Amino acid sequence: MCVPASEAAPPRPFAAAPGELRELLGREPGGAAVQAPRELSRCWGRPRVPGKRSGAVPVPVPVRGCGSAVCGPGLAGRSRLPLQSPTFPVPGCGTAPKAPLASSLAPAGTRPAWMKKDQPHTQKQFVFEKPSEVERRVPEAGMIDKPGVYELSKGPSGVSRIHLISGFIDSEQADWMFEQLLEDIPWGQRTHIRQDVSFEEPRLTSWYGELPYTYSRKTMQPNPNWHPLLRELKERIEEFSGYTFNSLLCNLYRTEKDSVDWHSDDEPSLGTNPVIASLSFGATRTFEMRKKPSPEENGDYTYVKRLRIPLDHGTLLMMEGATQEDWQHRVPKEYHSRDARINLTFRIIHPEPDGVWK
Structure with missing residues (x-):
């Protein structure tokens, strides 16, 4: 999704972005190309294309552990796991961005909770209960x-x-x-x-x-x-x-x-x-x-x-x-x-x- 240009923050100048990304964000209102810092390619990696070239906007995927100025020091030293895809404002779009979708996939190499051996054993023991019935006693004389x-x-x-x-x-x-x-x-x-x-x-x-x-x-x-x-x-x-x-x-x-x-x-x-x-x-x-x-x-x-x-x-x-x-x-x-x-x-x-x- 995209937001109106008037509400979006002005794009940061960067250069040497991939071709598709330059087409989307690489020009300022005056039409002049902007230069992206070199760290962008290393930080964001290759852009992920959700579909075939049918108008879908390619979105860069950040990689944890970069530690660059773009990603910020807060991500340095962490495992390189894919984050949720961010949404970038597009000048002139006029629509609000979609909220990021939470990933339902577990990280690679992890086991489901029901397979972990350290889970407490909660299996209930089966106990047979005899159906209640009226007990008749022989009366004493x-x-x-x-x-x-x-x-x-x-x-x-x-x-x-x-x-x-x-x-x-x-x-x-x-x-x-x-x-x-x-x-x-x-x-x-x-x-x-x-x-x-x-x-x-x-x-x-x-x-x-x-x-x-x-x-x-x-x-x-x-x-x-x-x-x-x-x-x-x-x-x-x-x-x-x-x-x-x-x-x-x-x-x-x-x-x-x-x-x-x-x-x-x-x-x-x-x-x-x-x-x-x-x-x-x-x-x-x-x-x-x-x-x-x-x-x-x-x-x-x-x-x-x-x-x-x-x-x-x-x-x-x-x-x-x-x-x-x-x-x-x-x-x-x-x-x-x-x-x-x-x-x-x-x-x-x-x-x-x-x-x-x-």
């Missing part, structure tokens, strides 16, 4: 060993509730009752068939009532001949609870190896929300309960709520509401020696609509 009424759960089928009455039969009475029942009840062992394999129940049972009772695909025939002691116990429980029972299933656990597996007393003949009164005599055994899983669990009992209830000599346990619908119970085998235990479960049997007792 709760313990119920104090008398009282306990609401176990509440759901669409209703409230599940149990009532634990310790010492319903005092210890002295319970002792002779246990001995008499152990001797007088006609105990028997039922045989089941599962997957074409027969096995005997790991306990002895006996049934009392005007109606038959079917569970585990086996029917127990009616037995209206109630033992006097059993009738007395039934009346005492009815007076305490307000319910009227018409049937009784007796269970004898001979040793710690006898048991009953997970089940619910939810046979159709027991009706909706049946009430079960369980009276225990003899050795203390643990009565376990677990809540039935929701449909989303697909029958998996791993994370369901569990309870443990020790049933002592003479203890009464009432199961009411939706307990049979929403919960299961069992008496598991034990690893320590246990004496005999008798469990009496009083219940109410209903006939089916078609007249068939089940």
Whole structure:
């Protein structure tokens, strides 16, 4: 670019410049040639021509390290690196000079910053982070060993509730009752068939009532001949609870190896929300309960709520509401020696609509 002659400083007289440079700057307004000092050729070197002779103005390129009067002492002794090309005013041009363009090229012989070995190592170490997920823990079984009424759960089928009455039969009475029942009840062992394999129940049972009772695909025939002691116990429980029972299933656990597996007393003949009164005599055994899983669990009992209830000599346990619908119970085998235990479960049997007792 060029600037108006009126604004430009008068050109310094010099001679012996290259031909093209003399054509551009070598004449004063009067037309007389001026002489350039000899140092110009040594200082500026050969002019750089940006393009072919298409009107572009050749611009001299200064060389560092010259130290001449033209370049000035400030450049003496420095490396001979090309500077940015200066812009010279041209008389009569009438335009302002362009600002010098910054060179984007690194000096010859230098290495890019990313190749230098002395650069600090900033590579970030890869650390694997496991995706966060909801951790489910198997709940610990709760313990119920104090008398009282306990609401176990509440759901669409209703409230599940149990009532634990310790010492319903005092210890002295319970002792002779246990001995008499152990001797007088006609105990028997039922045989089941599962997957074409027969096995005997790991306990002895006996049934009392005007109606038959079917569970585990086996029917127990009616037995209206109630033992006097059993009738007395039934009346005492009815007076305490307000319910009227018409049937009784007796269970004898001979040793710690006898048991009953997970089940619910939810046979159709027991009706909706049946009430079960369980009276225990003899050795203390643990009565376990677990809540039935929701449909989303697909029958998996791993994370369901569990309870443990020790049933002592003479203890009464009432199961009411939706307990049979929403919960299961069992008496598991034990690893320590246990004496005999008798469990009496009083219940109410209903006939089916078609007249068939089940």
